[in-house]
Amino acid sequence: MIFRQLxxxxxxxxxxxxAERTGGEALLIDPVLENTNAYVRLIDELDLKLVLAVDTxxxxxxxxxxxxxxxxxxxxTAMGKMTKTECVTVQFGxxxxxxxxxxxxxxxxxxxxxxxxxxxxxxDRVFTGDTLLIxxxxxxxxxxxxxxxxxxxxxxxxxxxxxxxxxxxAHDYNGMTxxxxxxxxxxxxxxxxxxxxxxxxLMNDLKLDDPRLMDIxxxxxxxxxxxxxx
Amino acid sequence: MIFRQLxxxxxxxxxxxxAERTGGEALLIDPVLENTNAYVRLIDELDLKLVLAVDTxxxxxxxxxxxxxxxxxxxxTAMGKMTKTECVTVQFGxxxxxxxxxxxxxxxxxxxxxxxxxxxxxxDRVFTGDTLLIxxxxxxxxxxxxxxxxxxxxxxxxxxxxxxxxxxxAHDYNGMTxxxxxxxxxxxxxxxxxxxxxxxxLMNDLKLDDPRLMDIxxxxxxxxxxxxxx
Numbered sequence: 001m002i003f004r005q006l007x008x009x010x011x012x013x014x015x016x017x018x019a020e021r022t023g024g025e026a027l028l029i030d031p032v033l034e035n036t037n038a039y040v041r042l043i044d045e046l047d048l049k050l051v052l053a054v055d056t057x058x059x060x061x062x063x064x065x066x067x068x069x070x071x072x073x074x075x076x077t078a079m080g081k082m083t084k085t086e087c088v089t090v091q092f093g094x095x096x097x098x099x100x101x102x103x104x105x106x107x108x109x110x111x112x113x114x115x116x117x118x119x120x121x122x123x124d125r126v127f128t129g130d131t132l133l134i135x136x137x138x139x140x141x142x143x144x145x146x147x148x149x150x151x152x153x154x155x156x157x158x159x160x161x162x163x164x165x166x167x168x169x170a171h172d173y174n175g176m177t178x179x180x181x182x183x184x185x186x187x188x189x190x191x192x193x194x195x196x197x198x199x200x201x202l203m204n205d206l207k208l209d210d211p212r213l214m215d216i217x218x219x220x221x222x223x224x225x226x227x228x229x230x
Numbered sequence: 231m232i233f234r235q236l237x238x239x240x241x242x243x244x245x246x247x248x249a250e251r252t253g254g255e256a257l258l259i260d261p262v263l264e265n266t267n268a269y270v271r272l273i274d275e276l277d278l279k280l281v282l283a284v285d286t287x288x289x290x291x292x293x294x295x296x297x298x299x300x301x302x303x304x305x306x307t308a309m310g311k312m313t314k315t316e317c318v319t320v321q322f323g324x325x326x327x328x329x330x331x332x333x334x335x336x337x338x339x340x341x342x343x344x345x346x347x348x349x350x351x352x353x354d355r356v357f358t359g360d361t362l363l364i365x366x367x368x369x370x371x372x373x374x375x376x377x378x379x380x381x382x383x384x385x386x387x388x389x390x391x392x393x394x395x396x397x398x399x400a401h402d403y404n405g406m407t408x409x410x411x412x413x414x415x416x417x418x419x420x421x422x423x424x425x426x427x428x429x430x431x432l433m434n435d436l437k438l439d440d441p442r443l444m445d446i447x448x449x450x451x452x453x454x455x456x457x458x459x460x
Binding site for chain 2: 008187
């Protein structure tokens with residue numbers, strides 16, 4: 001497998017490039033608009049063909065590159081069925097798969113940070129979007145976020161994955177690039193709660209400022225980062 | 231192998247944590263002083279014992295954590311034989327090895343960025359310090375830097391490694407986390423030169439500002455980031 005983790009320093013976003021083999025099909029997860037040129041160049045240099053670009057959810061802190069990538073290289077784009085958008089080629093749901101050559105990523109519906117949050121699973125790793133972060137979890141106080149739903153996504157789905165599964169989140173603010181399910185179970189401070197009610201109380205008590213770009217990014221991302229037709 | 235790439239957002243430095251197995255010995259490459267607590271916590275969480283912390287060279291853009299780590303957890307510290315320092319436990323040279331359990335990193339002397347620059351080689355990956363960066367090379371205009379020596383380190387040693395060898399540098403400023411020798415040979419703009427003289431001209435023409443922390447970092451790093459005894 002060809003695997004590249006790419007970092008956007010402005011929004012601390014991780015974008016993932018995956019392909020089965022040189023010369024084959026590629027997938028981008030959570031690409032950032034401002035880095036479009038860099039993705040296109042790298043995909044070309046690695047002799048890959050980008051066939052699909054996806055977002056784990058509608059991001060509030062950066063504008064997606066899905067639309068720009070589709071315009072540049074005619075790839076398919078996808079977001080989840082729960083995402084209120086009409087700009088993508090396809091909308092995926094729980095139990096379906098994202099496929100590039102013989103790489104098959106299983107789709108898990110993991111709401112909580114937003115009501116349209118999904119995770120993508122390979123045998124050895126999971127891309128957790130903003131649902132499970134390294135030593136953290138995505139905030140649940142906007143975009144139909146719901147700490148009870150997030151608790152179920154975490155404890156009912158993600159933390160039930162094999163202990164050694166690598167965790168690749170959509171963001172990190174502390175210089176960490178990867179973790180494992182075992183580590184997060186044991187050391188993620190948000191997950192050391194007695195029950196669902198305790199998790200809800202913890203999340204409802206965070207009192208975070210809105211993301212700086214939220215009022216720009218959320219509507220822009222509903223149109224794949226492209227301006228709507230006039 | 232346990233492998234973690236850690237990023238310092240302030241100086242864009244990559245620090246690498248390596249170990250053969252849970253419960254075993256660990257090595258840190260190029261740790262940054264301000265992140266000492268995070269390293270100690272992660273090493274503890276991964277159930278590792280830090281036995282050795284090393285710098286690829288005397289850095290000019292951040293202060294090393296070698297001294298702080300030695301004081302905190304009594305690990306050995308190492309820099310190269312060409313580094314003018316008296317603060318480390320051991321000074322390594324070309325052809326020697328850094329060993330933690332059954333991980334053996336072969337030491338390559340790769341001067342050019344500085345006259346004390348070393349790279350560390352495992353069978354599938356190489357830690358190139360500031361000698362070979364992703365789509366770049368370390369500047370050669372201070373600390374006894376020498377573009378001719380760097381050309382020899384690059385073309386005579388690093389680029390002769392197997393094409394698929396993963397390249398893990400000490401810095402990246404563009405969100406890239408890893409590359410390969412094949413990619414750098416083909417796409418690194420600094421390496422598309424006709425001969426050594428062309429490389430020397432290229433490097434001598436860069437006209438870069440001094441690193442912001444240079445006057446602080448270089449002397450501090452000669453004492454492993456600790457203040458000299460009064």
